[in-house]
Amino acid sequence: MVSAGKGARRSIASRLRWSYLISSTLPLLIVGALLLVINLNSERAAVYRDQQASSARVARDISRYVTDLERQLENYALQVRPGADRAQLVETAQNVQARNFPNLIDLSVIDDAGNELLRVYRLQSMAEGDLRALGDDDGVRQALDQGATTFTPIRMGRDSRPTFLVTMPVRNDAGSVTGALRAEISAEPIARELRLATEAALSHAYLIELETGTVLLRDGRPQFTPPREMWRLLRSEQSAAEYLGARDEAVIGALTPVSDGEEGLSTGWAVVVERPSSDAFANVRRSALLLTSLVALVGVLALFWAFRQAQRFLRPLRALRAGAIALGDGHLNHRIVALGDDELGEVATAFNQMADHLEASLAELDQQNEQPR
Incomplete structure (x- = not known):
């Protein structure tokens, strides 16, 4: 019991x-x-939003630079008409270059066959014998055949400085394409924006080609290596992801395409801003x-x-x-x-x-x- x-x-x-x-x-x-x-989910979402805001801010500053130059080129294109005085066009092109020196490096006026009518390189008018046939250039063809404005990826120019090409159509009063403008523009101000963004925060900002993820401009800091897991960011629906970043460290990155500020034309570039996960998620x-x-x-x-x-x-x-x-x-x-x-x-x-x-x-x-x- x-x-x-x-x-x-x-x-x-x-x-x-x-x-x-x-x-x-x-x-x-x-x-x-x-x-x-x-x-935790709320704070994690806040970290993602901060990164997206940072990349959007840098992309907006770069877009402002591109848009300003594009607007000046469009204004110049309005003066290019059949029968326009060549000497006057050369002088106006030199004035446009002088206002944007040293960022506007090369400016060409191209006819409907793809041949240069005039070219001003670093404020100097090129002789007729030095003018080029650009009918096979992809950007020129798209401007003449489709009336499209295009941007090339950023590459190192003849003086080992980063540049890119902008090609846009020239239209008559009826709106028909009669030729094209082709300008080589310095990407140094873009590189400077990336460095400023990197120095002002704990993040690292660089520029990539949007379609392939190829790095166009680095962040200016040592030990930079192209990220092996960029595909995670490119495939992210919210344009932000966690992956191994530019220095093989775990990061949270955000991506914002760079576009024409007025018409929304895509440049084919995108700003990537990365922040080490150890720092981003410390709080x-x-x-x-x-x-x-x-x-x-x-x-x-x-x-x-x-x-x-x-x-x-x-x-x-x-x-x-x-x-x-x-x-x-x-x-x-x-x-x-x-x-x-x-x-x-x-x-x-x-x-x-x-x-x-x-x-x-x-x-x-x-x-x-x-x-x-």
């Missing part, structure tokens, strides 16, 4: 502890875990550690409270069991100390009353037995 009682007591204790655990501690832990996940990790510690602390306190409540419930049961055993062993004077004013207290009071009645009955029997017959 004693053994069965111990087994029942352990079973009740176990059930009580698990009941308190499930009803109080477990919900707190679940809510805490959900809050932790929500907070996220600190928040995760803090929230995890708080959740663990609340869980431990709740668990302590659950076991304490179970013990408070079991203590009266132990007293009742001890009283029952004492009565069974013949200790009729045994009483249970008041257990409170709840149901268990009422049981203890009933037990004591039962013990009083039992002791009185036995005392009466003993007295009757002692009387002479």
Whole structure:
């Protein structure tokens, strides 16, 4: 019987502890875990947005430079008309170059057959014998055949400085394409923007070809190597991803295409801004550690409270069991100390009353037995 009682007591204790655990501690832990996940996702999204904003800002500055030069070229193109005075066109081209010196390096006016009509290189007008046939140039063909403005990838020019070509159509008053303008433009201001963006923050900014991911301009810092996992960023729907970056370190990168600010024409380039993951997610990790510690602390306190409540419930049961055993062993004077004013207290009071009645009955029997017959 004693053994069965111990087994029942352990079973009740176990059930009580698990009941308190499930009803109080477990919900707190679940809510805490959900809050932790929500907070981490929110902070992670904020890091992504910051990177996207950084790349968009750099792309906007580069676009402003490109758009300003393109606008001046379009204004010049309006003066190129059949029968226009060649000397006047050369002088105007030199003025345009002078206003943008040294960024506008080479400017050519091309006829509808793809042959240069005039060319101004570094403020100098080229002789007619030095003019080129550019009918096979892809940009010239697209300008003449499709009326499209195109940008080439950035390459190193003749003076080992980065340049790119812009080719745009020349139209008459009726809107028909009658020729093309072809300009070689310095990419040094673009490289300078990338360096400024890199120096002003913990991020690294560089320029890539949007279609292939080929690096066009580096960030100006040492140990730069083209990222091997650029495809992750190029395929990302939100134009931001985590991958091994330009220095084979884990980064979060964001990409923004560079376009013409007015007409939205694509240059075929994109700005990539990378930030080491260890730095970008430092606040996220600190928040995760803090929230995890708080959740663990609340869980431990709740668990302590659950076991304490179970013990408070079991203590009266132990007293009742001890009283029952004492009565069974013949200790009729045994009483249970008041257990409170709840149901268990009422049981203890009933037990004591039962013990009083039992002791009185036995005392009466003993007295009757002692009387002479």
